[in-house]
Amino acid sequence: MAEPAKKTKNSRTAITPTREDNFPEWYQQVIKAADMAENAPVRGCMIIKPYGFAVWENIQKHFDKMIKLEEVRNAYFPLLIPMSYIAKEADHIDGFAKECAVVTHHRLAKNEEGALAPDPASVLTEPMIIRPTSETIIGEAMHNWVQSYRDLPLKLNQWCNVMRWEMRPRIFLRTAEFLWQEGHNAFATAEEADADARRMLEVYADFLENYMAIPVIKGAKTPDERFPGAIETYTVEAFMQDGKALQSATSHNLGQTFAKSSDIKYLDKDGTQKLAWTTSWGMSTRTIGGLIMTHGDDDGMVMPPRVAPHQVVILPIIHDEADRGKIIEYCENIRKELIAKDISVELDRSDLRNSDKMWNSIKKGVPVRLEVGAREIAGGQLTYTRRDLGKDGKAKVSAEEFINKIGAVLDDMQKDLLAKGRERLNGMVQDAASLKDVRDFFAAEKIGGLRLDYDLIKDSEEFEAIKKDFAVTTRCLPYEDEGRKVIVSKAY
Amino acid sequence: MAEPAKKTKNSRTAITPTREDNFPEWYQQVIKAADMAENAPVRGCMIIKPYGFAVWENIQKHFDKMIKLEEVRNAYFPLLIPMSYIAKEADHIDGFAKECAVVTHHRLAKNEEGALAPDPASVLTEPMIIRPTSETIIGEAMHNWVQSYRDLPLKLNQWCNVMRWEMRPRIFLRTAEFLWQEGHNAFATAEEADADARRMLEVYADFLENYMAIPVIKGAKTPDERFPGAIETYTVEAFMQDGKALQSATSHNLGQTFAKSSDIKYLDKDGTQKLAWTTSWGMSTRTIGGLIMTHGDDDGMVMPPRVAPHQVVILPIIHDEADRGKIIEYCENIRKELIAKDISVELDRSDLRNSDKMWNSIKKGVPVRLEVGAREIAGGQLTYTRRDLGKDGKAKVSAEEFINKIGAVLDDMQKDLLAKGRERLNGMVQDAASLKDVRDFFAAEKIGGLRLDYDLIKDSEEFEAIKKDFAVTTRCLPYEDEGRKVIVSKAY
Numbered sequence: 001m002a003e004p005a006k007k008t009k010n011s012r013t014a015i016t017p018t019r020e021d022n023f024p025e026w027y028q029q030v031i032k033a034a035d036m037a038e039n040a041p042v043r044g045c046m047i048i049k050p051y052g053f054a055v056w057e058n059i060q061k062h063f064d065k066m067i068k069l070e071e072v073r074n075a076y077f078p079l080l081i082p083m084s085y086i087a088k089e090a091d092h093i094d095g096f097a098k099e100c101a102v103v104t105h106h107r108l109a110k111n112e113e114g115a116l117a118p119d120p121a122s123v124l125t126e127p128m129i130i131r132p133t134s135e136t137i138i139g140e141a142m143h144n145w146v147q148s149y150r151d152l153p154l155k156l157n158q159w160c161n162v163m164r165w166e167m168r169p170r171i172f173l174r175t176a177e178f179l180w181q182e183g184h185n186a187f188a189t190a191e192e193a194d195a196d197a198r199r200m201l202e203v204y205a206d207f208l209e210n211y212m213a214i215p216v217i218k219g220a221k222t223p224d225e226r227f228p229g230a231i232e233t234y235t236v237e238a239f240m241q242d243g244k245a246l247q248s249a250t251s252h253n254l255g256q257t258f259a260k261s262s263d264i265k266y267l268d269k270d271g272t273q274k275l276a277w278t279t280s281w282g283m284s285t286r287t288i289g290g291l292i293m294t295h296g297d298d299d300g301m302v303m304p305p306r307v308a309p310h311q312v313v314i315l316p317i318i319h320d321e322a323d324r325g326k327i328i329e330y331c332e333n334i335r336k337e338l339i340a341k342d343i344s345v346e347l348d349r350s351d352l353r354n355s356d357k358m359w360n361s362i363k364k365g366v367p368v369r370l371e372v373g374a375r376e377i378a379g380g381q382l383t384y385t386r387r388d389l390g391k392d393g394k395a396k397v398s399a400e401e402f403i404n405k406i407g408a409v410l411d412d413m414q415k416d417l418l419a420k421g422r423e424r425l426n427g428m429v430q431d432a433a434s435l436k437d438v439r440d441f442f443a444a445e446k447i448g449g450l451r452l453d454y455d456l457i458k459d460s461e462e463f464e465a466i467k468k469d470f471a472v473t474t475r476c477l478p479y480e481d482e483g484r485k486v487i488v489s490k491a492y
Numbered sequence: 493m494a495e496p497a498k499k500t501k502n503s504r505t506a507i508t509p510t511r512e513d514n515f516p517e518w519y520q521q522v523i524k525a526a527d528m529a530e531n532a533p534v535r536g537c538m539i540i541k542p543y544g545f546a547v548w549e550n551i552q553k554h555f556d557k558m559i560k561l562e563e564v565r566n567a568y569f570p571l572l573i574p575m576s577y578i579a580k581e582a583d584h585i586d587g588f589a590k591e592c593a594v595v596t597h598h599r600l601a602k603n604e605e606g607a608l609a610p611d612p613a614s615v616l617t618e619p620m621i622i623r624p625t626s627e628t629i630i631g632e633a634m635h636n637w638v639q640s641y642r643d644l645p646l647k648l649n650q651w652c653n654v655m656r657w658e659m660r661p662r663i664f665l666r667t668a669e670f671l672w673q674e675g676h677n678a679f680a681t682a683e684e685a686d687a688d689a690r691r692m693l694e695v696y697a698d699f700l701e702n703y704m705a706i707p708v709i710k711g712a713k714t715p716d717e718r719f720p721g722a723i724e725t726y727t728v729e730a731f732m733q734d735g736k737a738l739q740s741a742t743s744h745n746l747g748q749t750f751a752k753s754s755d756i757k758y759l760d761k762d763g764t765q766k767l768a769w770t771t772s773w774g775m776s777t778r779t780i781g782g783l784i785m786t787h788g789d790d791d792g793m794v795m796p797p798r799v800a801p802h803q804v805v806i807l808p809i810i811h812d813e814a815d816r817g818k819i820i821e822y823c824e825n826i827r828k829e830l831i832a833k834d835i836s837v838e839l840d841r842s843d844l845r846n847s848d849k850m851w852n853s854i855k856k857g858v859p860v861r862l863e864v865g866a867r868e869i870a871g872g873q874l875t876y877t878r879r880d881l882g883k884d885g886k887a888k889v890s891a892e893e894f895i896n897k898i899g900a901v902l903d904d905m906q907k908d909l910l911a912k913g914r915e916r917l918n919g920m921v922q923d924a925a926s927l928k929d930v931r932d933f934f935a936a937e938k939i940g941g942l943r944l945d946y947d948l949i950k951d952s953e954e955f956e957a958i959k960k961d962f963a964v965t966t967r968c969l970p971y972e973d974e975g976r977k978v979i980v981s982k983a984y
Contacts, residue, residue, distance in 0.1 A: 040629075042570045042620065047633055050565035050648070057566060073542035074549060078534045079571075079622070079653055079669050080593070086600060087608040101572065101620075102597035102610045106657040108578060108590040108621065116579040118594045118619050127610050128534065128593075129600065130571070130622070137532075141539055150842070156542070161571055161653065165598040177571050350642070 013298035014363050023242040033363040034301040044169035044176030054309030062211050072155040077137050080128040085136040088261050099165040101130040130163040138184045139262030148267045157183040172289035173492050180284035186276045193277035197253040200281040201234040204249035213304040213417035214238050214294050215425045219476030231255035237475045239428040240293035243447030245475045245491040248290050249283035301365030302388050304417050305410035310346040313366040315357050317373030331372050337403045367413050435462045442470035449489025505790035515734040525855040526793040536661035536668030546801030554703050564647040569629050572620040577628040580753050591657035593622040622655040630676045631754030640759045649675040664781035665984050672776035678768045685769035689745040692773040693726040696741035705796040705909035706730045706786050707917045711968030723747035729967045731920040732785035735939030737967045737983040740782050741775035793857030794880050796909050797902040802838040805858040807849050809865030823864050829895045927954045934962035941981030
């Protein structure tokens with residue numbers, strides 16, 4: 001654990017267990033305490049509750065703007081994929097995942113016993129699967145849409161749900177159904193496709209670092225970790241507080257694999273028919289799991305201001321019910337002024353106890369809370385607290401000062417979270433000189449990952465044994481090492 | 493046909509056939525010419541292409557703001573619904589739709605012949621269906637989330653895909669898979685629930701009229717047209733140019749039907765457990781079909797500025813390739829100034845012929861097109877054209893004037909489209925005094941709908957015969973007639 005929770009006789013944490021005591025259980029408890037999501041009554045699926053979904057809405061809002069600057073256009077393709085499309089892939093890709101939801105009937109009817117059941121008379125002539133990803137069906141559309149060099153590049157994206165029958169689901173991180181964006185681009189040349197896959201990885205890194213405050217290592221996957229059919233898979237890897245890596249987004253140079261299987265051809269300027277080159281790139285609700293495991297602490301969630309559902313919560317502190325109306329009115333005025341400055345703000349009008357209101361906002365990780373009571377109004381000094389600094393983040397200001405400086409306070413917090421995350425990341429990855437170092441490191445259950453010469457693991461039986469013995473994986477060949485080094489670690 | 497296309501020897505239309513010749517086929521051709529959507533290779537499903545999807549994005553953007561003002565919060569619930577949930581509904585609702593996509597397996601595997609097939613070893617213990625709507629699964633969540641009066645009202649919405657196995661699919665209007673928002677609210681009292689269902693209908697009417705420029709008739713459905721389980725279904729009915737009605741959004745007062753079946757109870761202030769009252773309300777991609785059939789003309793689509801993918805298209809008119817660079821640069825400057833004024837704008841940089849560029853923008857229904865050629869730049873007089881006015885909508889202005897007045901031009905067009913639609917709507921619905929009038933009207937294949945005393949159709953065998961003979965339906969009991977009148981017409 002990089003930052004163990006401080007526990008003394010006099011302090012208790014809002015989340016039990018702490019990160020140090022049991023990180024996986026802490027993760028579940030933070031999600032519950034922040035009211036972000038819960039397991040659905042459908043196996044392996046989740047319900048994303050309003051507070052968690054608001055994070056996804058902010059992710060969509062900001063990331064969507066970024067991809068539109070890349071001249072990507074959104075569209076929508078069908079949820080169901082005919083089995084024959086998958087068969088086409090299965091023919092030439094051995095590793096193709098086949099765990100998926102299969103639709104076989106189109107009607108429910110009462111059977112002889114009067115119970116509801118799939119109507120045998122409604123069997124589909126061809127079974128269909130719920131998309132696990134849409135390369136095949138978008139490839140078919142591209143086959144129809146791409147005729148000439150004028151139609152390229154073609155850059156498409158969809159925000160949608162996908163489904164993979166996960167055997168060990170984990171809320172946000174690995175769920176049967178999840179939400180994501182999947183981008184699918186087609187180009188005239190191999191060079192453009194590779195440049196695009198790399199470009200989209202930069203967009204992901206920019207987004208993750210500057211909006212989610214999640215620092216990442218950019219790199220290429222080793223061949224065994226590539227998306228089936230890709231000639232390169234690029235990845236942004238983050239490290240969580242427990243030392244495990246989280247692949248936060250990926251971008252694939254698919255070469256001509258899908259252009260071949262979907263027959264995506266264009267008439268070039270030279271008058272000849274040529275196969276196109278495609279890429280795909282995706283980021284999902286899994287990244288919300290990464291947000292929690294990067295920023296959460298033993299008191300709950302900590303939201304980076306740029307993706308926080310509310311950047312400010314105003315807590316009316318009511319000791320005497322006679323003051324309620326006056327205090328709420330005062331808070332309401334501040335709320336309106338903050339909205340006018342484009343600050344997202346929640347005014348807690350509930351009749352909960354003052355301390356419960358405060359702890360709710362802490363557990364939810366609202367970046368800044370502002371306490372407003374009768375005494376504060378009378379004295380003209382309000383107290384605000386930055387969530388990430390705890391008691392050290394308290395300051396007293398007039399209402400006017402607060403409104404004037406809140407933008408800067410939020411910017412500072414955003415920067416500080418990224419800096420803190422980057423410092424942690426730097427400490428997470430150590431250099432290793434030999435496979436013996438690697439084995440010793442994971443055998444000793446040390447936290448984090450190792451960076452070693454890529455040549456050391458190539459065709460190495462010992463490395464294969466280490467992978468099996470400790471559930472270790474290769475994360476990426478970092479850009480900064482130009483392919484000579486590989487990072488290995490446990491991962492989500 | 494309310495507004496037949498003017499055809500003379502010297503005029504041809506961009507769309508064949510015209511609305512008058514064959515309205516259903518005209519509709520398909522407009523969608524194709526405007527490049528909005530196409531039939532998917534999956535039966536009954538559609539691909540929403542970038543230009544069509546941009547309309548949906550604008551619908552989402554504006555309507556989402558409106559529902560957030562109503563204190564509705566977005567969330568996300570699972571795609572799959574266990575069959576037992578549907579069985580619960582089927583028990584007490586006779587009319588419950590059972591045409592749906594049924595998931596029965598969770599794996600594809602190669603069978604003995606080496607062909608891909610649903611793996612018999614992966615049969616689900618309980619089949620699941622792809623949500624046709626989410627009352628049951630959201631009801632289950634509400635059962636868990638609602639404990640006390642403090643938890644009410646609970647107002648939830650999700651933007652998602654749903655699926656209904658349509659036998660006669662029609663692009664946008666009736667597709668197996670479609671996109672929509674479904675709102676689900678719960679209240680402590682019957683009065684609040686009915687007020688909410690009515691309130692959400694007002695929000696729909698406001699949105700449809702003021703953003704989509706689709707005038708509507710607000711009313712209640714007759715009992716036989718209500719959502720199964722609802723005690724009232726409120727509807728906004730629009731009339732298309734061919735005289736058929738289109739239900740554009742609905743809002744249901746579900747009474748305690750779903751609160752009972754999902755056991756949504758709260759502890760009231762008086763210390764007793766009470767059943768909640770719920771509503772649901774939805775609007776889908778179907779409304780894009782309504783947009784096309786309300787505003788399109790014989791030259792293609794006409795986009796109301798507030799939901800148009802691009803409000804302005806800039807067409808560089810290039811007669812001499814030597815001028816291209818200079819003209820594009822001039823256009824680029826105008827583009828940037830329009831963007832700074834929050835006008836969405838497309839600069840057509842293609843190497844198509846000038847007339848092709850112009851016709852593309854007409855068929856796509858871009859509200860205003862601006863033509864910029866070398867002569868125009870030299871003379872300081874650009875030509876812009878309002879799509880809805882055709883040749884009468886042409887005007888000459890300097891670049892500076894254009895930038896200053898474009899906001900007002902778009903506002904005028906938005907208002908004019910609504911006014912034109914309202915005038916058409918007023919002419920669409922005639923009064924009828926007897927069922928004989930009704931039979932005669934539809935027997936004569938007249939365009940539009942009829943308004944008659946509701947008492948005339950209650951328990952009337954003749955009216956049931958008319959419904960069957962002419963595929964006529966009751967659309968609504970308009971609010972303005974306070975339940976005494978009913979509107980009947982053919983409908984989509």
